[in-house]
Amino acid sequence: MSITGPARGGNEVSPASPVLTLRSVSKAFGAVQALREVSVDCRAGEIHALVGENGSGKSTLLGIASGFLAPDDGTVVIGEVERRRVSPAESRQLGLGIAYQTYSHVLHLSVAENLYLAAPSDLRPTYGRMDGWAADRLAEFDLQLSPSAPTGALSLAERQLLEVVKALLPQPKVLLLDEPTTALGPEDVDRLHALVHERSRAGVGIVYVSHRLPEVLGIADRISVLRDGVCQGTFEAASMSEEGLVALMIGRPLQLAFPPRHEREAEREVLLAVSGLRGDRFGPIDLEVASGEIVGIAGAEGNGQVQFLRALAGAERATGTATCAGKQLDSSSPLGPLRAGVVLLSGDRASESLFPVLSVRANSTIQVLRRLGKLGLLNRRRERRTVGELVQRLSIRAASIEQPVQTLSGGNQQKVSLTRPFLRGDVKVILAEEPTQGVDVAARFDIYGALRDKSKEGVATIVKSSDPLELAGLCDRVVVMSRGLIVDEIPGDELGERRIVEAIVGSRAGAREAAAHTEDGPA
Amino acid sequence: MRIGQARGALPLVLMTVLILAVGSFATVRQDAFLTSFNLNNLLLLAMPLALVSLGQTCALLVGGFDVSVAALMTFCVVVASYTMAFDKTGWALIPGGLVLILVGLATGIFNAVIIRVLKLPSIIATLGTFSILEGASLLLRDHPEGPISSGAVDGLTRGIGFVPIAFITVVVLAVLGDLWLYRTRTGLAMRAVGLDETSSRRLGMATGRMVFVAFVLCSVMASLAGLYLAAQVQIGSPLIGNYGLESIAAAVLGGASLAGGRGSFVGALLAALFLSLIDNVLPLFHQPTEYSQMTIGVLILLALVLYSAPELLARFRTSRAGVGRLETGDGDAAAG
DSSP: OOTTOGGGSSOOSOOOOEEEEEEEEEEEETTEEEEEEEEEEEETTOEEEEEEOTTSSHHHHHHHHHTSSOOSEEEEEETTEEESOOOHHHHHHTTEEEEOTTOOOOTTSBHHHHHHHHSOGGGOOOGGGHHHHHHHHHHHTTOOOOTTSBGGGSOHHHHHHHHHHHHHTTOOSEEEEESTTTTOOHHHHHHHHHHHHHHHHTTOEEEEEOSOHHHHHHHOSEEEEEETTEEEEEEEGGGOOHHHHHHHHHSSOOOOOOOOOOOOOSSOOEEEEEEEEEETTEEEEEEEEETTOEEEEEOSTTSSHHHHHHHHTTSSOEEEEEEETTEEOOTTSTHHHHHTTEEEEOSOIIIIIOOTTSBHHHHHHTTSGGGGEETTEEOHHHHHHHHHHHHHHTTOOOSOTTSBGGGSOHHHHHHHHHHHHHHOTTOOEEEEESTTTTOOHHHHHHHHHHHHHHHHTTOEEEEEOSOHHHHHHHOSEEEEEETTEEEEEEOGGGOOHHHHHHHHHHHHHHHHHHHHHHTSSOO | OHHHHHHHHHHHHHHHHHHHHHHHHHHHHOTTTSSHHHHHHHHHHHHHHHHHHHHHHHHHHTTOOOTTHHHHHHHHHHHHHHHTBTTSOGGGHHHHHHHHHHHHHHHHHHHHHHHHTSOOOHHHHHHHHHHHHHHHHHHHOSSSEEEBOHHHHHHHHOEETTEEHHHHHHHHHHHHHHHHHHHSHHHHHHHHHHHOHHHHHHTTOOHHHHHHHHHHHHHHHHHHHHHHHHHHHOEEOOOOOSHHHHHHHHHHHTTOOTTSSOOOHHHHHHHHHHHHHHHHHHHHTTOOTHHHHHHHHHHHHHHHHHHHHHHHHHHHHHHHHHHHHHHTOHHHHTTO
16 A cells, blocks of 8 residues: 555545555566565455556566565565565465466366365365365366366366466465456456455455456456556545556556558458368358458357467368468468468467567567578577567567566567567468457557558458457457357447447357357366 | 376386386296396396486486486495495494485585575586596595495395395385375475476475475485495495486386476386396396397387377377367257
């Protein structure tokens, strides 16, 4: 809590006692000051949202509260206990539960084993009864997962829900949720929020980090804003608007505008044509995308949208045909589509699209090195200049282009993966899976702008997103997928958040029973 | 988990089958093989590799390597030629053995500190230790000299029938080790640390301490292996055997993954027995030992391919099944 927060001027009704207090916490990573004397508290029973752009220090702050990171200065108070630094085990013992943005799953172990490791000693059964115990816990949270399934086989949404369950296992007095809804569809978001409300009514203090401002305004009691590692104040949620929050987050009012759709010349040529494509969890699908067009794919999570995109990019097996600019796509491996100019921007940035330890420069140019050199030798100066220009154009925030991408914030990482289609002159189709997942507001609009820029150059784009607002603002046309099929198509003049949500919900009513049968866990 | 268990059992089965196969072949073809003298000899011969492989498994479990074990074993042999010199009685075994264990402890702590505190990769850190210990051995004995007390050797090789007591102890150790690894929470935590250290730390595990303990255990086991090597060569020889790579080979044949988090002590023991068996059998058939080297190399490659097969198959099957299920048409999808 910051004294400087405008809304805290008057003395409100006696606040409940704080369950978590961070006292003027500072933390630097090398030359970057991630946090500067930040003080925040979370009271019993309140939902305290923490907002800020990517890289503003939210995750660092939570990491310090949970003991995963050691602060350079300042203290952490959990309940009554004040510490310079806690250990993760100690913070859990003191009643702090945390769901990390990047999860704490050991992917090669089973769901049951992961739950077991997350449980405190007094709530753990004997080792032999682990599976039954885990099944009970999963049932308690209404999560349909097989305890013996390897965690690595779960979908991103399932992993995210499992992370929340793990945080709740020790029955914490204070619960930290770091971007808990990035991979969730609207239905799961509602379920999660119901759970959060229930816990807060039971007296649990909740710190909720999210980049989705409508979500934050809908759920939070108080909101703290971080900008560049400095707390901009703590405010009553009721007194805040989205615009007000954004202004605090970025330090200036932001024009929340999607890039304008360009005038569509009558009858553009069809660039990507898919017919009868079917594979794991989707199909048969027929879809045509014209050059310069951005087509959105909407639908509840897990209805084959991701598999469809991946199959098009050759990252998953499928039968049927797809042509790009009239030529048949060889989708037996990612190489064929890549050569044909079809680029997939994977939603799983960390493991599928970026090389975390390599620099911004290396990550950008890795596909086009041949063009940047002569006789097999790289022209470093030319490479640096090219990347430097793109870094400016996409406003990537990095100390230098030599900074490893793993040290960048999520939004900036995503922008780095976006530099690739810009560097290749021959890109014809961009397949973007959740292009703004975990990305803050300002960066999101940079990304929208970048995608629209490419489409103006004649690129055909497919965007899979779980955010209806994003689809409505960005796309020329949206198709809705359910049970692996395209069940609805919304033309540009009808596009709107409401229309998309209705289409998703409408298509889901009938699909739900079938889904219960076909998706009974990753068997 | 089912996949994990299949992968866990496969090395044990394969190693047992190979031991039985080579063993029965040798029994049929060579009368000298299945004699209590030869079996006793074989088991004693296997002791150093068995002990050091158990230690190496610890290091591999937490995602590291220890290549210093070979030099440590040699250093122990050299030290034993002083602490258990020829003119001493069998009682010298107790203080002598303790000194070796202390040497192991000190080396292990040295390795662990470099790896955890100075954050050097374990392969580099232990390579440094390897050179230091190699030099120290040569400093103490620049050529093989200093016979080892026969009383101490008798004590180490004592047996019930043809089975050395030490071997029984190692079997018990390996079984207890696997029970710990796959039937307790701390064992699970150890594997988790090897599989994903960041997640393990987030889950509140003392990851640093676990890696530390694993490397200390590895060195202590290597020093015990050095003790049995001393009983075998019976002289203070500074010549270094190939135990570093062989122990990694045995651990991997026994099911350990170089990426960490997977392994079996019983598997490593069986693999050590198997490698020693090949060394033992070839001379009986008057075959040059070069063949054993090559055989071992080929077997390691084959075994690794075989071990990763279940996962590859499972992945292949699920992706096929997925496609098949949807191809039955949307109306039938619910029925499947």
